[in-house]
Amino acid sequence: MPEFLNLLPPDDALNKFLDALPTYVETEKIPTSQAVGRVTAAPVLSPHPLPEFRRSTVDGYAVRAADTHGANQSLPVYLTLRDEVPMGATPDFTVEKAGCALIHTGGMLPPGTDAVVMVEYTQTSRPGEVEILRSVAEGENVIEIGEDVSQGQEVIPQGRRLRAAEIGGLMALGMTEVLVARSPRVGILSSGDEVVPPGQRPAPGQVRDVNTYTLSALVERAGGVPLTYGIIPDTREDMEAAVAKAKDECELVVVTAGSSASTRDLTAEVMDAQGEPGVLVHGVNVRPGKPTILAVAEERAFIGLPGNPVSALVIAGLFVTPTLRAMLGLPPERLQPTLPAKLTLNLSSKTGREDWIPVQVQPSPAGGYHAEPIFGKSNLIFTLARANGLIRIPADANGLRAGEEVAVRIFDA
Amino acid sequence: MPEFLNLLPPDDALNKFLDALPTYVETEKIPTSQAVGRVTAAPVLSPHPLPEFRRSTVDGYAVRAADTHGANQSLPVYLTLRDEVPMGATPDFTVEKAGCALIHTGGMLPPGTDAVVMVEYTQTSRPGEVEILRSVAEGENVIEIGEDVSQGQEVIPQGRRLRAAEIGGLMALGMTEVLVARSPRVGILSSGDEVVPPGQRPAPGQVRDVNTYTLSALVERAGGVPLTYGIIPDTREDMEAAVAKAKDECELVVVTAGSSASTRDLTAEVMDAQGEPGVLVHGVNVRPGKPTILAVAEERAFIGLPGNPVSALVIAGLFVTPTLRAMLGLPPERLQPTLPAKLTLNLSSKTGREDWIPVQVQPSPAGGYHAEPIFGKSNLIFTLARANGLIRIPADANGLRAGEEVAVRIFDA
Numbered sequence: 001m002p003e004f005l006n007l008l009p010p011d012d013a014l015n016k017f018l019d020a021l022p023t024y025v026e027t028e029k030i031p032t033s034q035a036v037g038r039v040t041a042a043p044v045l046s047p048h049p050l051p052e053f054r055r056s057t058v059d060g061y062a063v064r065a066a067d068t069h070g071a072n073q074s075l076p077v078y079l080t081l082r083d084e085v086p087m088g089a090t091p092d093f094t095v096e097k098a099g100c101a102l103i104h105t106g107g108m109l110p111p112g113t114d115a116v117v118m119v120e121y122t123q124t125s126r127p128g129e130v131e132i133l134r135s136v137a138e139g140e141n142v143i144e145i146g147e148d149v150s151q152g153q154e155v156i157p158q159g160r161r162l163r164a165a166e167i168g169g170l171m172a173l174g175m176t177e178v179l180v181a182r183s184p185r186v187g188i189l190s191s192g193d194e195v196v197p198p199g200q201r202p203a204p205g206q207v208r209d210v211n212t213y214t215l216s217a218l219v220e221r222a223g224g225v226p227l228t229y230g231i232i233p234d235t236r237e238d239m240e241a242a243v244a245k246a247k248d249e250c251e252l253v254v255v256t257a258g259s260s261a262s263t264r265d266l267t268a269e270v271m272d273a274q275g276e277p278g279v280l281v282h283g284v285n286v287r288p289g290k291p292t293i294l295a296v297a298e299e300r301a302f303i304g305l306p307g308n309p310v311s312a313l314v315i316a317g318l319f320v321t322p323t324l325r326a327m328l329g330l331p332p333e334r335l336q337p338t339l340p341a342k343l344t345l346n347l348s349s350k351t352g353r354e355d356w357i358p359v360q361v362q363p364s365p366a367g368g369y370h371a372e373p374i375f376g377k378s379n380l381i382f383t384l385a386r387a388n389g390l391i392r393i394p395a396d397a398n399g400l401r402a403g404e405e406v407a408v409r410i411f412d413a
Numbered sequence: 414m415p416e417f418l419n420l421l422p423p424d425d426a427l428n429k430f431l432d433a434l435p436t437y438v439e440t441e442k443i444p445t446s447q448a449v450g451r452v453t454a455a456p457v458l459s460p461h462p463l464p465e466f467r468r469s470t471v472d473g474y475a476v477r478a479a480d481t482h483g484a485n486q487s488l489p490v491y492l493t494l495r496d497e498v499p500m501g502a503t504p505d506f507t508v509e510k511a512g513c514a515l516i517h518t519g520g521m522l523p524p525g526t527d528a529v530v531m532v533e534y535t536q537t538s539r540p541g542e543v544e545i546l547r548s549v550a551e552g553e554n555v556i557e558i559g560e561d562v563s564q565g566q567e568v569i570p571q572g573r574r575l576r577a578a579e580i581g582g583l584m585a586l587g588m589t590e591v592l593v594a595r596s597p598r599v600g601i602l603s604s605g606d607e608v609v610p611p612g613q614r615p616a617p618g619q620v621r622d623v624n625t626y627t628l629s630a631l632v633e634r635a636g637g638v639p640l641t642y643g644i645i646p647d648t649r650e651d652m653e654a655a656v657a658k659a660k661d662e663c664e665l666v667v668v669t670a671g672s673s674a675s676t677r678d679l680t681a682e683v684m685d686a687q688g689e690p691g692v693l694v695h696g697v698n699v700r701p702g703k704p705t706i707l708a709v710a711e712e713r714a715f716i717g718l719p720g721n722p723v724s725a726l727v728i729a730g731l732f733v734t735p736t737l738r739a740m741l742g743l744p745p746e747r748l749q750p751t752l753p754a755k756l757t758l759n760l761s762s763k764t765g766r767e768d769w770i771p772v773q774v775q776p777s778p779a780g781g782y783h784a785e786p787i788f789g790k791s792n793l794i795f796t797l798a799r800a801n802g803l804i805r806i807p808a809d810a811n812g813l814r815a816g817e818e819v820a821v822r823i824f825d826a
Binding site for chain 2: 032033036050051052053055057086087088089090091104105106107108143147148149155156163164165166167168169171172173174175176192193194195196198199200201202203204205206207208209210211213214215216217218220221234262307308309313333335336337338339361363369376377379380381382383384385387388389408409410411412
């Protein structure tokens with residue numbers, strides 16, 4: 001087992017861990033209407049072109065473009081009104097030369113026509129005749145067959161988290177079911193002899209379990225299914241039994257170690273005993289979260305988090321969320337939007353260590369935003385509740401200065 | 414009813430609409446463990462201080478700070494080891510002058526002590542005696558009673574969307590239930606004679622319903638409960654009956670109008686007939702989405718969206734999402750994180766109109782990101798599926814230039 005004080009930078013620690021994870025993704029077919037937020041397990045190919053017929057994009061008159069050449073306000077072209085295109089049906093007529101047909105947005109172009117003149121550029125002075133006041137080019141105001149997608153085209157890649165737009169696209173193609181990655185089950189174990197369930201009144205010296213619930217919320221947001229295993233007493237037998245059970249039932253086992261050094265060591269030993277390769281990382285050069293443990297054994301992943309609720313939640317964002325992304329088949333890179341804000345205070349930091357600082361971002365009277373660091377010992381859960389974002393002090397910096405612009409990662413809200 | 418072409422800027426349109434909405438929020442008490450993403454309906458006050466006893470933040474020795482004064486590496490102070498503090502229980506001993514007690518992180522300070530010396534700054538050369546190599550101040554490495562929150566303190570304000578951190582905070586206080594705003598029910602009606610359900614093979618001239626599903630996904634993300642009413646035929650009777658039914662069952666009724674002008678007018682007329690004040694906005698100076706309708710009647714809200722799937726989804730983000738925020742009691746201001754990216758193309762825009770352009774953001778070989786506008790007629794749903802964000806061209810601009818830095822609103826993923 002690596003030495004506790006052999007501290008890796010967080011990115012290196014994560015990569016070492018993810019490289020050792022099995023890449024196999026279990027899949028399931030689910031109704032598209034329930035697939036928002038799920039991740040595609042195979043590329044989606046279009047079964048037919050979209051649209052399947054030439055559609056008008058405007059209200060107006062379907063014409064042969066050639067008939068409108070030279071038309072303008074002072075010298076209109078006169079076309080014979082053939083008929084009206086019914087919505088949702090094939091026109092049962094053909095438009096001959098110098099003819100036109102009334103058409104609505106989304107209507108199917110009648111045979112013989114190749115463009116649509118917007119109703120704004122027409123006049124109907126005599127029944128059965130339409131004045132065209134502007135010429136159109138072939139294809140103008142028309143969506144061609146396959147203009148959205150062609151038959152057989154890959155419309156959604158594998159490993160894409162489905163948003164509203166993709167759900168709509170699948171429905172447009174009639175794909176009412178979709179193959180997605182099964183949501184990884186994440187076992188959550190709390191430990192600590194001082195920890196009691198939230199519904200219980202703690203005796204003096206006891207505190208209520210927080211991590212089970214903050215981590216369940218984080219896991220759900222990240223696309224996993226949290227399974228909770230309660231509060232495990234700080235003995236080797238209890239921890240071994242609980243980890244073994246969770247390993248059988250889950251792809252990822254997360255233990256928030258009791259916060260004392262002996263409990264943390266116990267967690268690492270139990271994880272290391274699960275099989276090869278065992279503990280890969282024990283100690284990460286990040287604050288908060290130095291005692292983080294990352295292990296892989298028998299195609300299962302194990303993460304040991306600090307027991308302090310703030311550290312546990314911040315570090316879960318750095319390690320549990322990317323692990324779930326990998327298990328779901330999502331690409332490791334992720335677009336990380338931030339909010340630029342001016343820091344209100346100097347922050348010092350140790351060179352070589354990455355720091356994550358909770359901040360409260362608020363609109364600044366001077367315009368823009370300012371970010372106020374929320375200090376507080378990492379046992380104080382309301383530190384994080386008072387913050388609305390995090391800033392990162394990279395390992396190569398020794399701090400940030402008041403007035404400096406920082407990129408705040410805003411918490412989901 | 415206001416004239417169609419009396420176009421308001423989107424912000425003005427939204428404010429006019431929200432000002433007319435009833436502010437009454439229905440509430441319900443739910444288990445805290447299921448409350449992530451829900452919005453508090455009342456301020457949460459702490460029933461007791463947190464922590465309720467003085468806790469150590471480190472592994473070490475609980476001491477009287479005064480006893481350690483002057484201690485350093487070359488001149489240690491020697492203290493008598495009294496006992497070990499048990500985890501999760503009150504120490505049953507008192508530490509007298511020149512005494513100390515072994516304590517673990519999270520342990521309760523024994524009577525008589527007021528600080529903790531980290532184990533790193535101690536040595537135990539003789540049994541029953543501890544060498545203190547560094548002095549500590551009173552309260553050092555200790556969390557005081559009420560240091561996280563004091564009794565009766567407002568720990569979570571009303572109108573806050575609960576994140577993992579707040580769930581943890583509630584659990585730490587033993588509040589296993591929480592009063593939240595009931596999720597508004599949103600009726601979703603599609604209209605258009607050419608529209609068929611996704612499970613059906615469209616005949617020539619027909620297209621599958623997309624908006625019901627994209628809008629359901631959006632509503633769910635925004636904290637509402639979507640109720641779908643299917644595809645309504647383009648007749649006044651059918652539309653009236655469907656809107657009346659949805660109004661009875663929902664707080665907000667969203668109709669995606671068939672895309673032809675006559676259907677849009679029908680939607681506005683039916684909404685206006687629902688009661689006072691009726692249609693407040695008909696036409697917004699935004700692209701896509703000019704034909705947007707906003708109405709209030711009998712304490713219900715009504716939004717008419719363009720039938721084109723891209724317009725419907727973009728405009729729903731501008732109007733449906735903020736309406737749900739207001740109904741949930743969330744503050745109107747929202748921190749909007751963005752990703753800075755360089756635009757790859759010139760974009761022109763009409764001064765006075767606000768434009769929203771779908772873009773695909775990708776890492777740039779030169780570092781940073783570039784944003785490529787995804788063009789496509791707004792009937793093409795895969796336009797949005799290919800994009801991963803939106804950029805806004807404000808009304809007072811006549812476009813954006815290639816190479817300019819833009820702030821991209823990244824879609825949820």
